[in-house]
Amino acid sequence: xxxxxxxxxxxxxxxxxxxxxxxxxxxxxxxxxxxxxxxxxxxxxxxxxxxxxxxxxxxxxxxxxxxxxxxxxxxxxxxxxxxxxxxxxxxxxxxxxxxxxxxxxxxxxxxxxxxxxxxxxxxxxxxxxxxxxxxxxxxxxxxxxxxxxxxxxxxxxxxxxxxxxxxxxxxxxxxxxxx
Amino acid sequence: xxxxxxxxxxxxxxxxxxxxxxxxxxxxxxxxxxxxxxxxxxxxxxxxxxxxxxxxxxxxxxxxxxxxxxxxxxxxxxxxxxxxxxxxxxxxxxxxxxxxxxxxxxxxxxxxxxxxxxxxxxxxxxxxxxxxxxxxxxxxxxxxxxxxxxxxxxxxxxxxxxxxxxxxxxxxxxxxxxxxxxxxxxxxxxxxxxxxxxxxxxxxxxxxxxxxxxxxxxxxxxxxxxxxxxxxxxxxxxxxxxxxxxxxxxxxxxxxxxxxxxxxxxxxxxxxxxxxxxxxxxxxxxxxxxxxxxxxxxxxxxxxxxxxxxxxxxxxxxxxxxxxxxxxxxxxxxxxxxxxxxxxxxxxxxxxxxxxxxxxx
Numbered sequence: 001x002x003x004x005x006x007x008x009x010x011x012x013x014x015x016x017x018x019x020x021x022x023x024x025x026x027x028x029x030x031x032x033x034x035x036x037x038x039x040x041x042x043x044x045x046x047x048x049x050x051x052x053x054x055x056x057x058x059x060x061x062x063x064x065x066x067x068x069x070x071x072x073x074x075x076x077x078x079x080x081x082x083x084x085x086x087x088x089x090x091x092x093x094x095x096x097x098x099x100x101x102x103x104x105x106x107x108x109x110x111x112x113x114x115x116x117x118x119x120x121x122x123x124x125x126x127x128x129x130x131x132x133x134x135x136x137x138x139x140x141x142x143x144x145x146x147x148x149x150x151x152x153x154x155x156x157x158x159x160x161x162x163x164x165x166x167x168x169x170x171x172x173x174x175x176x177x178x179x
Numbered sequence: 180x181x182x183x184x185x186x187x188x189x190x191x192x193x194x195x196x197x198x199x200x201x202x203x204x205x206x207x208x209x210x211x212x213x214x215x216x217x218x219x220x221x222x223x224x225x226x227x228x229x230x231x232x233x234x235x236x237x238x239x240x241x242x243x244x245x246x247x248x249x250x251x252x253x254x255x256x257x258x259x260x261x262x263x264x265x266x267x268x269x270x271x272x273x274x275x276x277x278x279x280x281x282x283x284x285x286x287x288x289x290x291x292x293x294x295x296x297x298x299x300x301x302x303x304x305x306x307x308x309x310x311x312x313x314x315x316x317x318x319x320x321x322x323x324x325x326x327x328x329x330x331x332x333x334x335x336x337x338x339x340x341x342x343x344x345x346x347x348x349x350x351x352x353x354x355x356x357x358x359x360x361x362x363x364x365x366x367x368x369x370x371x372x373x374x375x376x377x378x379x380x381x382x383x384x385x386x387x388x389x390x391x392x393x394x395x396x397x398x399x400x401x402x403x404x405x406x407x408x409x410x411x412x413x414x415x416x417x418x419x420x421x422x423x424x425x426x427x428x429x430x431x432x433x434x435x436x437x438x439x440x441x442x443x444x445x446x447x448x449x450x451x452x453x454x455x456x457x458x459x460x461x462x463x464x465x466x467x468x469x470x471x472x473x474x475x476x477x478x479x480x481x482x483x484x485x486x487x488x489x490x491x492x493x494x495x496x497x498x499x500x501x502x503x504x505x506x507x508x509x510x511x512x513x514x515x516x517x518x519x520x521x522x523x524x525x526x527x528x529x530x531x532x533x534x535x536x537x538x539x540x
Contacts, residue, residue, distance in 0.1 A: 089203040090260035132206065137213040150202040158198045 007080070008073035010103055019108030023067075026088040030063050074112035077102060080124035082151065085159045086128050099160055103168045113156065125151040202235070203411075207262025215266060215377045226309070227264040228379050245407040250364070254419055258374065265379035267428065269310040269336035271303035272492045278335045285468060286328045288457040292317060295450060296332070309338060311380045311428040314406055316388070316446065325434040326386055333382040336428065340382040343373050345398065346390035355401025356416035365522035367428055369405060370416035380428040389435035406431060406448035441496030459496045466495040466503050470522075473511055483514070484521065491524035501529060 019025055037056040039047055044144035081102060103110050113120070125148040125177040129139050132147075139147070157165045157176070208227050234255070269275065279300060282293045292315060303310050317325040326342075333340035343353065356367040366374070372381050391398050404410040411427040433449060435441060457465055470487050474480050487495070491510075495503045510522040517523075 085199060086202055087207065087505065089262070090256035092259070128206075132209065135210075135213075136210050139209075143209065146205070147202070150198070150205065156199060 007102060008101060009077050009109065012070060012073060013105075016104055022106065023070075023108045023111060026063050026067050030060055033060050033063075042137070055164045070108075070112055071116055073121040074109065075116035075123060078113050078116060078120035079097055079127055082120060082129065082154065082159065085126040086124070087131055091114035094160075096161060097166065100164060114169070114172075117156065121154060192250040201260070204262045204264060207260065208264040211261065211264065211377050211484065226267045227272060228267050228428070229263045229265050230265050230373055230379050230428075231258070231422055233258055233263055234421065235242075245460055248371060250418075251421075254366075256424070261374070265373065266303070266377050267309045267311070268338045268378050269380065269430075271307075271309055272299050275310070275336075276300050276304075279332075282328070282331065282335070284413045285331065285465075286324060287461040287465065288323060288455055289317075292328070292452040295452070297450055298376050309380060310430065312408065313382075313430040313432065314449045314524075316429065316433045316435065316438070316441075316449035316451045317454050318389075318435040318451065320499075321436055321454060322501035323454050323456050324500040325454055327500070329384040329386075329432040329434065330431070331523070333384070334429075335449055336382065338380065338382045339372065339378050340384060340525050341368055342384040342386055343368060346387045346392070354405065356418035358417050364418045366416045367401065369401070369414070369429065370419060370424060371425055373424055373429065374422075378419055380430055381424070381532065382430045384431065385431065385433040387435065388433040389437050399442075402445060402448070405429070406445070409540070456499060462496045462498075462500070462503070463492050465500060466492065466507065466526075469500075469507055473507055477511070479511070479515075487524075488521060491522055494524050 009089050033054075033056045036051050036054060048051055081095070081099055084098060085092070087094055103113065128147055128151065129144050156169065157172075160168075162173075184289070211227070212225075248252055252386040276297060279293065279296055282296075283290055286293070295315070296310075296313065300310055301315060317328065319325060330340070332343070352365075352367060354367045354369055356370055357364045369383070373379060385402075388399070405426055408427050411429070412425045413423040415421075415423050431449075436452075438446065438451065456462075467487055471485070474483060474485075493505065498506065506524060507522070510524045513519075514522050
């Protein structure tokens with residue numbers, strides 16, 4: 001639990017979702033489902049029977065919803081983590097620790113964080129402004145725009161210590177180091 | 180951003196790290212503004228300035244120095260939370276000059292000091308900044324209104340103020356903090372006022388600086404650094420030696436009865452003004468003003484005449500300002516208790532209520 005509430009990541013802790021390649025697996029499973037649906041029109045009676053019993057559309061929808069749920073969890077949680085990094089200036093150690101725990105929950109979370117980054121930034125700007133207002137600080141439109149503009153340009157490496165960033169995003173860290 | 184937060188200049192700072200720090204500093208400055216009630220930073224016109232650089236890392240202390248380490252941690256959290264930006268109050272302007280000019284009427288015997296402050300205001304206006312770094316020493320007989328002048332000035336400038344009675348000051352720690360090796364070490368008043376409060380240029384009133392006791396160390400020791408422009412800009416409190424703070428914008432007014440008792444090196448850091456007791460006519464005007472202020476303070480404008488009687492004026496004109504204030508207040512209280520229509524001040528030197536003597540007769 002952080003100061004904004006419970007991380008949504010905790011809804012996705014079932015053992016079936018612990019495979020580090022989960023995102024690829026989901027994509028492959030969806031392809032498989034369509035292939036199976038096509039096979040169902042062939043001549044093999046056993047295969048046809050098995051495949052006709054399979055509701056490909058429903059399973060495809062389930063995979064899609066799971067993937068969407070993961071995306072929302074990633075963007076919501078990252079927004080909270082960004083807001084904590086920004087607002088809790090006096091305790092950056094805690095913010096970094098939360099990032100570390102969140103990113104290491106399963107190997108695909110760093111990938112989700114990267115993919116959902118823009119959405120996370122938008123959500124976090126709203127969270128920061130909301131928190132400031134609830135602290136009794138008047139945030140006028142100009143100030144809100146300044147905060148939004150400042151958050152909009154954040155990258156993950158702005159919020160993580162370099163070694164932590166490199167451990168979760170080795171490819172990007174190497175590319176940036178080379179450039 | 181409308182303010183430029185202090186950036187770390189160390190070699191390991193990168194531009195990306197600064198993005199987060201800049202935003203944190205901006206938010207810290209919003210918090211500082213909101214504490215003073217001027218939250219609309221676009222319209223308030225009050226500038227903010229950086230008073231220290233936030234260190235990148237907590238300093239490393241010996242493992243055995245647990246107290247020091249814990250204190251460092253608390254201070255480090257505090258400075259990160261509050262940020263380095265502080266408000267610069269008393270922005271120089273025509274309105275400000277007009278307000279200061281009113282001191283001529285309310286404190287007529289301080290006219291040379293008032294003129295000096297007006298000059299400083301004009302210089303500040305030229306630089307489009309605020310009244311900063313005043314170092315004034317007012318000396319003169321007791322009861323001429325030196326402390327009252329300093330406090331009235333602080334109110335006019337709307338600056339946070341700290342009155343330090345130097346006659347009861349016992350050690351240098353009061354101003355400059357105590358040495359960090361003491362387990363109960365804590366920062367001094369100056370550090371606290373600037374780092375923990377909202378303004379970079381508060382007003383410190385050092386009352387009765389000539390009566391500072393010296394038998395327990397030198398309570399004035401820190402002033403040698405604090406009153407020198409360049410060294411004040413990198414003032415290190417003894418309790419927090421790792422954080423130089425810019426105290427050069429602080430305003431200082433000291434009062435003294437006997438200026439000869441102040442060390443020449445310290446005197447030379449002030450601009451001195453000798454304050455004479457107000458003349459009889461000045462005192463008559465002054466007591467009338469004090470009377471009006473009293474009536475307003477207790478909402479008694481409809482209850483008593485707006486003008487003091489001739490007898491009362493004549494009686495008060497023979498007193499010091501302090502005495503006159505005391506007599507007016509006592510007489511007002513007595514008039515209320517006895518349901519009188521006028522203040523019982525007669526020509527016999529003071530209020531019709533004889534002064535109570537305490538002790539053996």
